[in-house]
Amino acid sequence: MSFLKKPNKQRRLFLQLKGFLSNTYLDKAGEMLVLPNFKLPKLELTETDLSRLDMPDNLRLGNRLERFFSFIIKESDQYELLAENLQINGKLQTIGELDFIIYDHKNKQVIHIELGGKVYLYDLKIKEELARWIGPNRRDSLLNKTAKLRDKQFPLLYHKRSIKILEDQNIKIDTIIQEVCFKARLFLPYYHKISLPPFVSKENIKGYYLDIEIFVKYNKDAYKYFIPKKQDWIVDPKYAENWYLFSEVIHSIKESLQKKQSPLVWVKISEKEYEVFIVVWW
Numbered sequence: 001m002s003f004l005k006k007p008n009k010q011r012r013l014f015l016q017l018k019g020f021l022s023n024t025y026l027d028k029a030g031e032m033l034v035l036p037n038f039k040l041p042k043l044e045l046t047e048t049d050l051s052r053l054d055m056p057d058n059l060r061l062g063n064r065l066e067r068f069f070s071f072i073i074k075e076s077d078q079y080e081l082l083a084e085n086l087q088i089n090g091k092l093q094t095i096g097e098l099d100f101i102i103y104d105h106k107n108k109q110v111i112h113i114e115l116g117g118k119v120y121l122y123d124l125k126i127k128e129e130l131a132r133w134i135g136p137n138r139r140d141s142l143l144n145k146t147a148k149l150r151d152k153q154f155p156l157l158y159h160k161r162s163i164k165i166l167e168d169q170n171i172k173i174d175t176i177i178q179e180v181c182f183k184a185r186l187f188l189p190y191y192h193k194i195s196l197p198p199f200v201s202k203e204n205i206k207g208y209y210l211d212i213e214i215f216v217k218y219n220k221d222a223y224k225y226f227i228p229k230k231q232d233w234i235v236d237p238k239y240a241e242n243w244y245l246f247s248e249v250i251h252s253i254k255e256s257l258q259k260k261q262s263p264l265v266w267v268k269i270s271e272k273e274y275e276v277f278i279v280v281w282w
Helices: 009-021 028-033 047-052 061-075 142-153 160-168 212-216 246-258
Strands: 079-089 094-104 109-122 176-189 205-211 224-226 264-270 273-280
Touching: 009 047, 009 061, 028 142, 028 176, 047 061, 061 079, 061 094, 061 109, 079 160, 094 142, 094 160, 109 142, 109 273, 205 212, 212 246, 212 273, 224 246, 246 273
Parallel strands: 109 176, 176 205, 205 273
Antiparallel strands: 079 094, 094 109, 224 264, 264 273
């Protein structure tokens, strides 16, 4: 079900792009990786511009963010896209993939960039501060993601196969610097007052998470609800046009929880007030 009354692919893409471009950078990731943080150029784009973006309907959110990143680089005057999703193949299998190789015309610099776009929940039951940021289904975490970037993704640039592939494209390895573009949408536990670490900004905080028992108590006749597809988790709920009663969404929410999938729910409090919840199964 679309959050728009009349399904409009270009409009939907534009709203997803707006969400992607919002200031949700998590600079702490660069600090943890001891690498500079890459910030996307600020462009004035319209829905019409999205006609130049090829985005398959079924593309999952992570790959969708990569397409948005590529699109912004191509639309920029400062940067040139040299390679994206560059597969590094061995004799028998794929060794890995480099997200982006771009050229910065302003600074005359080739840059290897790895992109991160994640949703994390703050679990107070975990003692170590950085380990508290976990995925909605507890299969991912900030520490695991940065460890993968540090130990696998960024070293891949210096693999002998990578060097050969890049040299074949006239890109010398010793001219490349590495940067990370890491965006995070963070959710706090409902009903808890928390002193957040200084690396978390207000722009990163997008809502709360709670279990089904607490969410059921959030049933109000005046409120309206919508369960966006995963691809639309980055859209601001104020743009939604389709809304439903609590009784019309609770069954779908419980079905997701039975499958150990934590759904994201938009709640319309009033014409100008919205909440975003992730209902967790754990």
